[in-house]
Amino acid sequence: MVRSRGETYTTLDVTGVKPNANHMVHVHEETCASNNGGAHFRFDETQPFAEANEIWLPFTADATGASTLVEDTMPIRAGAKAVSIVIHDPDNGAKRIGCVDLAPSTADLTYDWDFGDGTTGTGADPDHTYAEPGTYTATVTVGSVHAGHMPGHDATTTAEVEIVVEDGETPDTTAPQTTVTAGPTGTVRSTTATFRLASDESGTFECRLNGGAWRPCASPATFTNLRQGAQRLEVRAVDAAGNEDATPVVRTWKVDTQGPVVKNLGPRGTTRDRTPTVRAVVRDQGSELARRHLTLRIDGKKVGVRYDARTDRMTWTSGRAMSIGRHTVRLVVVDAVGNRTTKTWRFTVRR
Ligand SMILES: [Ca+2]
Ligand SMILES: [Ca+2]
Ligand SMILES: [Ca+2]
Structure with missing residues (x-):
């Protein structure tokens, strides 16, 4: 028997047993001089007797009554109690017909x-x-x-x-966690955006803008020439061992560089209505408009308008008869981020 780390290799080679018969053979826990080998050896004495917990070396004898070489390898080291090998009678399993003490033994x-x-x-x-x-x-x-x-x-x-x-530092298999500590939110006028990036580990960053490819980036990360509309930036930290944050930070914002659209201006030309309704359709792509964003002047004098954000319609109606003649309308609309559109038009009130 050879006991090594994680393995027990046992061999047996006997002659003079019953020819052509099946013989049961086990490793036992007492020497042959003591109870003819005693009980079966078990690797784990807290577990029951079973083939997986013992060492079995069964063989079928040849016509001359020889076992020839019998080998057994178990994936565990046998302890000091494995001391003998017992061969049972092929015709009566309870009878032991042979016993040999393991030698040379490494158990002692x-x-x-x-x-x-x-x-x-x-x-x-x-x-x-x-x-x-x-x-x-x-x-x-x-x-x-x-x-x-x-x-x-x-x-x-x-x-x-x-x-x-050697310096046995355990390999780093933990992904870093990314945070973005500064950068635009909501709607902004600038086509340039700068973000401050942080990680809970030292390493590098990768950024992906608007669903494009992941590219190396660093803090502060600046993106220029952004188009009008919604933006989406993803940022992931990469640690020194190459682990990437599997849950990148996502930042969304909107770029609005365009002034509101003002159209369907009225009235135009001439009208016989002495209390005409000045009107326009005013909308903005980037931001919600409200009444406070509109400034209307009639002949240079500021007047209060109505504005329906649902239909985008602006109206103003004179409370008293306007004078006969030409009138100038000037409408200035500044969206939420400061983009401005100015429209000027004229109409004439006739008799
Ligand atoms: Ca890590
Ligand atoms: Ca994360
Ligand atoms: Ca706008």
Whole structure:
């Protein structure tokens, strides 16, 4: 039996058993001299007896009564209790027809480690973590629990191994989180937008404007020549390990560089109506208009208008008869972000 880290390799080769018969074979936890091997060895004594928790080496003997080589590999290290192999009678499973003590055994060896960093340990394959990077010489002294009691078992052997411990920082697999701390919101007149970007880790940023490609960007990130209308900027931080924020920050705003549209002006030409209604249709692409955005002057004198934001219609009707003759209308509309449209038109009141 070879016990190594994460594996137990067991072999068996017997002769002189019943030819052409199936033989059950198990590793047991007592020596052959003690109860003929005792109970089955279990890797985990808290778990029931079962093939996966034991070492089985069944074979079918050949015509000469030989097993030929039987091998078994289990993906776990067998402890010190695996000490013998028992062969059962092919005709009576309760009867044991053979037992052999495992030899040479590694189960009765002792291991004393000096890890070279001032700490020690025991066991064939100890786990040890070095606190600091560096080069260490670890020393293991292997002895026998029977040292001094059994001939040939009283020697100890010492071996050294050089261990180089590198700076073992755990790799960064955590994505950074992005924040945008400044930048335009709502509707703005400027076709240039500047944003301040931040991340909870050091690294870089990538920006995507209006659904285009992701491009490297930095804080402050400035975008120029923006077109009229809605804008959408996405920003994601990328950390030094290349992890990207999977949930980019999204900022939306509107650029409005155009003055309101003023049309359907009236009245035009001449009218016999001494109380005509001055009217226009006024709307704006970028922002909602309200009455306060409209300034109407009749013959240079400011008058109060009505404005229906739902239908975009502006009206003003003279409360008293206008004088006969030509009148000048001047309408100034300034949208919410300061874009201005001025319209001037004339009409004549006739008798
Ligand atoms: Ca990270
Ligand atoms: Ca995020
Ligand atoms: Ca506008």
